[in-house]
Amino acid sequence: MKILIITYSYTPDLTPRAFRWSALAQQFLQLGHEVHVLCAARLSQEPAVSDDGVKVHRVQDWLLNASRRVTPTSTSTTNPPQSTFVHKLKATLRKVARAVWRTTYWPDFACGWIVPATAAARQLCTHHDFDWVISVSHPFTGHVVGHRARTGAGKAKWLVDIGDPFHLMSEPAPNNQRFFSRLNRFVESRILANADAVCVTTESTRQMYKVHFSVPDEKIRLAPPLLSLPALPLGAPPSTRPVLRLVFIGTLYRKLRSPGYMLACFEALLSTISDRQLELHLYGAVNDCTEELAACPVQVRSSLYVHGMVSRTQVHEAMLDADILVNIGNDSASQLASKVIEYMAVGRPILNLISIERDTSVQALREYPATLTLIRASEGPTLNELEKLRAFVLSPPEVSFCEVEKIRARFSAAHVANLYIAQMTGQPEP
Structure with missing residues (x-):
């Protein structure tokens, strides 16, 4: 088959969609398919390039070069920013500018990519006669481009791959929902109705779309989070430091994925474990949580390391070097962070901090042998929770290499790619 993938974010961007679809594009290629990718350019007039056989076409966003925010060139720090007057002033100005921008754009921050990407997609469809066009979200702009490009797609069928819901998403909201809520629902409904196939990453999301948009069973399938990590080193000795x-590891948002409860748990651990030095390392964008990190007590701040956006190699090394991996659940019953799968795939103990009982991470980690899940019911852990937390951190259960290999096979790029191919060819799920 000849396949066109429309995704705003693609390698080397450090986003879940970029990781997922760069791996899937390579898998499609290895299965003998011709693969083209249309994505946002980091440089103006960047030509099409071949990425190990995948033809990558980059088109610049007219308004916002968002790709620059999610590349390995982002700065790293060894401790959280200090709460100074200059820092607070800059943060306030950024908040004002962001608020003004967010009240006006539609469908999301990538709206400036719609016109140039649509033109490029139509041209590619005319020249290459694709069998399938796959549009990817987040951001939802990718589906708008896919929908507009259908007029020039000829015989090509259209698969809509949904990483995050759009109309049904409240935090972080994709746009100003007070102004655009009806438009959001109308456009998403049109896209789902016109698509030939729909893919989602969690069962709860599939049920949500069946209930709210009446997407038929035969049209919507599940393609779980994808593991895009190197092979696990054999016989890695436990840390003796x-x-x-x-x-x-992940992206922080004040309303969706706040670090507050994690910081409170860490502060409590510092006060109860005096014979071992503790460190908490954060990898990824902190967004609007900068002030919360800066306002930490001194004893927490001295043991807290904020690294920012780093390369995938550094992320993998950090996971392998961790004694405990920490997951902060979304305030959402439909989203599952791909890092939960990656955490399991390195075989480290996982501290799972959630805000709602229906958090999708609970189901994903149900059979993982080294998990402690705490539900945030207050600003910090109770005495009973702290006792469990202390015991887990000091003596976590072990995970066998065999168990890790099973997890890696279940979420491998090869397996997930075959799920998409089966859907496009009308075969039963493998």
Whole structure:
């Protein structure tokens, strides 16, 4: 088959969609398909290039070069920013500018990509006669481009791959929902109705779309989060250093994925574990949580390391080097962070901090042998929770290499790619 993938974010961007679809594009290629990718350009007039056989076509966003925010060139720091007057002033100005921008754009921050990407997609469809066009979200702009490009797609069928819901998403909201809620629902409904196939990453999301948009069973399928990590080194010895290292990897948002409860748990641990030094390392964008990190007590701040956006190699090394991996659940019953799968795939103990009982991470980690899940019911852990937390950190259960290999096979790029191919060819799920 000849396949066109429309995705705003693609390698080397450090986003879940970029990781997922760069791996899937390579898998499609290895299965003998011709693969083209249309994505946002980081440089103006960047030509099409071949990425190990995948033809990558980059088109610049007219308004916002968002790709620059999610590349390995982002700065790293060894401790959280200090709460100074200059820092607060800059943060306030950024908030004002962001608020003004967010009240006006539609469908999301990538709206400036719609016109140039649509023109490029139509041209590619005319020249290459694709069998399938796959549009990817987040951001939802990718589906708008896919929908507009259908007029020039000829015989090509259209698969809509949904990483995050759009109209049904409240935090972080894709746009100003007070102004655009009806438009959001109308456009998403049109896209789902016109698509030939729909893919989602969690069962709860599939049920949500069946209920709210009446998407038929035969049209919507499940393609779980994808593992895009190197092979696990054999016989890696456990750490013998005196420091216990807790590592969180992911993007923080004040309303969706706040670090507050994690910081409170870490502060409580510092007060109860005096014979071992503790460190908490954060990898990824902190967004609007900068002030919350800066306002930490001194004893927490001295053991807190904020690394920012780093390369995938550094992320993998950090996971392998961690004593405890920390997951902060979304305030959402439909989203599952791909890092939960990656955490399991390195075989480290996982501290799972959630805000709602229906958090999708609970189901994903149900059979993982080294998990402690705490539900945030207050600003910090109770005495009973702290006792469990202390015991888990000091003596976590072990995960066998055999168990890790089973997880890696279940979420491998090869397996997930075959799920998409089966859907496009009308075959039963493998």
